[in-house]
Amino acid sequence: MGRTPCCDKDGLKKGPWTPEEDLKLINYIQLHGPGNWRTLPKNAELQRCGKSCRLRWTNYLRPDIKRGRFSFEEEETIIQLHCILGNKWSAIAARLPGRTDNEIKNYWNTHIRKRLLRMGIDPVTHAPRLDLLDLSSILNSSLCNPSILNVSNLFGTQTLMNPDLLKLATAIISLKQENQVPFTKTLQENNLFNYLMQNQVQPVVLQPNDQYQTPLQEGFSSEMTNQLMQANVEGCCSNVSTFGNSQENSIPTSLNEELVCQPNYMYCSSNPTVPDIPESSNFQSLYNSNQNFSFESVVSTPISSPTPLNSPSTFINGGAEDEKESYCSSALFNFEIPDGLDMAEFL
DNA sequence: AACTAAGACAACCGCCAACAG
DNA sequence: GCTGTTGGCGGTTGTCTTAGT
Numbered sequence: 001m002g003r004t005p006c007c008d009k010d011g012l013k014k015g016p017w018t019p020e021e022d023l024k025l026i027n028y029i030q031l032h033g034p035g036n037w038r039t040l041p042k043n044a045e046l047q048r049c050g051k052s053c054r055l056r057w058t059n060y061l062r063p064d065i066k067r068g069r070f071s072f073e074e075e076e077t078i079i080q081l082h083c084i085l086g087n088k089w090s091a092i093a094a095r096l097p098g099r100t101d102n103e104i105k106n107y108w109n110t111h112i113r114k115r116l117l118r119m120g121i122d123p124v125t126h127a128p129r130l131d132l133l134d135l136s137s138i139l140n141s142s143l144c145n146p147s148i149l150n151v152s153n154l155f156g157t158q159t160l161m162n163p164d165l166l167k168l169a170t171a172i173i174s175l176k177q178e179n180q181v182p183f184t185k186t187l188q189e190n191n192l193f194n195y196l197m198q199n200q201v202q203p204v205v206l207q208p209n210d211q212y213q214t215p216l217q218e219g220f221s222s223e224m225t226n227q228l229m230q231a232n233v234e235g236c237c238s239n240v241s242t243f244g245n246s247q248e249n250s251i252p253t254s255l256n257e258e259l260v261c262q263p264n265y266m267y268c269s270s271n272p273t274v275p276d277i278p279e280s281s282n283f284q285s286l287y288n289s290n291q292n293f294s295f296e297s298v299v300s301t302p303i304s305s306p307t308p309l310n311s312p313s314t315f316i317n318g319g320a321e322d323e324k325e326s327y328c329s330s331a332l333f334n335f336e337i338p339d340g341l342d343m344a345e346f347l
Numbered sequence: 348a349a350c351t352a353a354g355a356c357a358a359c360c361g362c363c364a365a366c367a368g
Numbered sequence: 369g370c371t372g373t374t375g376g377c378g379g380t381t382g383t384c385t386t387a388g389t
Contacts, residue, residue, distance in 0.1 A: 106356055
């Protein structure tokens, strides 16, 4: 037969631990070491189940746990790792010495996740949310002022709901998550080449400082660009920029230029759901500092981080919200996963 | 000062892979 | 090979604190 049950759940205490219980647990583990959680409560004279003791030790009492606020670098690492690993809190915690998976998970759910949602970023996919076309605000405005409730006001001269545009936006976003698929193939599969050619859509070259620049060539459709940006897709494609560096993914010469999205384009001041980022914020410097972010830098963060993780000057929690938000996006969209990376090996 | 809402975080719950018997 | 337990993990809940009215 298998092992005997971990513990009899009847009569065991639950809820917050008392200092006396903590002391008992600490003393016992100092003498006998952690492990054998099944017999530990009985031996330590604790009315707790072994699982509760293990959690209390690993999440709170362990001497190597770092308490206190998360530093700027720690949050940066969390976001970047989450983009790669998803909700693998234990894997993320393994890269943040002194932090527990529970602590990171809580911090993500209470701080980072909410901030990303406010910014219109899906905290699960790290992509701008196409489903947030701000219909609610449109409808609210319409309710307050019925005169604006007409099709042209809702959709503009062309339309945010243009299925082709949405397909293009979706294709671009999908490239962020499935970098293996050649860009051209994705366009072809969605019949987007035809759309682009028929509409004489020229390459969209976005530049920092929120707004797209003057079209490079005649025939450029600013409306197209505007709609793409309004459709919340402009920040989705940090990886798309790599297409320009890859022959495999290059756009045919008929389009002349790559469709390039530079990092931080998610900040479109025309988007009512995304706050404007003041130029005085540290966003640009953060953007610059993250330009060369690499997967290796994530993996080696605890060692190679240029500033100590506990650097008091870089605590996230005490900073301005705007700065934190600007930081977040730069961290989100400014790193690349090297070719040939074996994720399974990393995990 | 009292009440309420929101925020923060510790702790619990349930699932599952690994492992012991 | 099967059964049942353990330990680990992610999701969720509960409780305490803080801020706002």
